[in-house]
Amino acid sequence: MSEKIAVLGAGSWGSILANLLDENGNQVSLWSYNPKQVEELNTKHTNTHYIKDFTYSETLIAYADLKEALTDATTILFVVPTKAVRSVAGQVKAVLAETHAKPALIHASKGIEQDTYKRVSEILAEEIPAENRSSITVLSGPSHAEDVAKRDITLITAASTDLDAAKHVQNLFMNHYFRVYTNSDVIGVEIAAALKNIIALGTGALHGLGYGDNAKAALMTRGLAEVSRLGGSFGANPQTFMGLAGVGDIIVTGTSSNSRNWRAGDQLGKGKSLDEVIKNMGMVIEGVATTKAAYELAKQRGVDMPITEAIYQVLYEGKEIRQAISDLMQREGRSEF
Numbered sequence: 001m002s003e004k005i006a007v008l009g010a011g012s013w014g015s016i017l018a019n020l021l022d023e024n025g026n027q028v029s030l031w032s033y034n035p036k037q038v039e040e041l042n043t044k045h046t047n048t049h050y051i052k053d054f055t056y057s058e059t060l061i062a063y064a065d066l067k068e069a070l071t072d073a074t075t076i077l078f079v080v081p082t083k084a085v086r087s088v089a090g091q092v093k094a095v096l097a098e099t100h101a102k103p104a105l106i107h108a109s110k111g112i113e114q115d116t117y118k119r120v121s122e123i124l125a126e127e128i129p130a131e132n133r134s135s136i137t138v139l140s141g142p143s144h145a146e147d148v149a150k151r152d153i154t155l156i157t158a159a160s161t162d163l164d165a166a167k168h169v170q171n172l173f174m175n176h177y178f179r180v181y182t183n184s185d186v187i188g189v190e191i192a193a194a195l196k197n198i199i200a201l202g203t204g205a206l207h208g209l210g211y212g213d214n215a216k217a218a219l220m221t222r223g224l225a226e227v228s229r230l231g232g233s234f235g236a237n238p239q240t241f242m243g244l245a246g247v248g249d250i251i252v253t254g255t256s257s258n259s260r261n262w263r264a265g266d267q268l269g270k271g272k273s274l275d276e277v278i279k280n281m282g283m284v285i286e287g288v289a290t291t292k293a294a295y296e297l298a299k300q301r302g303v304d305m306p307i308t309e310a311i312y313q314v315l316y317e318g319k320e321i322r323q324a325i326s327d328l329m330q331r332e333g334r335s336e337f
């Protein structure tokens with residue numbers, strides 16, 4: 001199966017997924033709003049700011065013009081940071097309304113929108129109404145772009161309420177190093193994907209402060225418990241949190257220096273300010289905004305999320321990390337389940 005796919009967002013993940021889809025025999029256009037990056041991709045076949053030491057396929061074409069990138073695309077993959085999804089989707093809608101195309105949509109972004117608390121698939125559905133698209137599928141799981149660039153083994157999930165759409169996405173991406181499972185629990189997958197970044201900030205901070213493996217395992221386990229509590233309040237399937245998008249992504253993001261969220265936490269633990277950390281990263285740290293959205297959402301829904309609350313206090317209220325850890329440890333004893 002081969003088709004024309006437009007990938008929107010040429011950062012670490014978008015560019016590597018575009019390359020994988022090209023390797024799988026599809027005709028792929030990669031859109032970036034940065035003309036310099038487009039030039040680098042098309043002339044040198046590199047994307048050095050985001051992925052070091054990697055040469056992209058020569059048949060992968062980058063575009064700075066969105067309409068050109070979308071020409072004849074039967075599938076559109078959104079991989080921009082969550083905060084950019086609404087505006088990019090609005091631009092896509094304008095093109096689709098003009099061309100009368102009705103592509104399938106996929107997204108691979110991991111976040112919750114500020115203020116509206118919307119999941120990414122909800123934003124897409126709002127901005128691109130059903131008459132301008134077919135299905136919406138979420139692609140998520142433990143998948144650092146750096147490992148996929150090395151063609152290292154990666155397992156991921158494709159979630160859609162439309163099983164045929166999820167199977168279509170599975171077929172598009174599967175190859176000898178990239179294995180895709182289907183899942184119908186879009187809510188669970190998106191909540192797990194977004195909130196694992198909060199936990200990764202926390203385990204990174206523990207690392208930066210010199211804590212050991214027990215502390216990190218504790219944070220990941222109890223973190224996953226509260227993330228699944230929030231998911232449950234939206235009707236998510238509890239099994240999802242035990243799967244690739246849940247525990248899988250917490251392991252990969254919560255233990256790896258490839259993770260920007262983990263690295264940000266590590267730097268905070270070592271005493272850097274949040275502003276410095278964001279400035280030095282030069283790539284998106286989704287967990288910072290997601291912490292605020294999840295904290296507010298948990299309050300609104302009456303869900304107990306002590307770890308998210310502690311990380312919110314550190315990031316947004318200037319609380320000392322060691323104090324936040326001490327306060328968590330001194331909470332009243334309780335039953336595990």
Ligand SMILES: NC(=O)C1=CN([C@@H]2O[C@H](COP(=O)(O)OP(=O)(O)OC[C@H]3O[C@@H](n4cnc5c(N)ncnc54)[C@H](OP(=O)(O)O)[C@@H]3O)[C@@H](O)[C@H]2O)C=CC1
Pocket residue numbers: 009010011012013014015032033034050079080081082083084087088108109110111143144145146282283284286
């Ligand atoms: N990296 C990874 O391994 C994985 C990432 N993800 C998720 O994928 C999403 C994208 O992450 P990733 O590729 O890593 O992020 P990066 O920061 O590496 O790249 C994001 C890209 O989007 C561009 N961008 C930012 N704002 C806009 C905008 N308003 N319109 C158009 N383009 C914009 C950025 O440009 P500029 O830098 O110039 O602002 C950059 O090219 C995130 O939600 C992330 O959580 C999911 C799985 C794995």
Ligand SMILES: O=C(CO)COP(=O)(O)O
Pocket residue numbers: 110141142143144145197200249252253258259260261262284285286
């Ligand atoms: O989602 C990811 C891996 O699954 C990437 O995490 P970071 O955004 O923290 O790098």
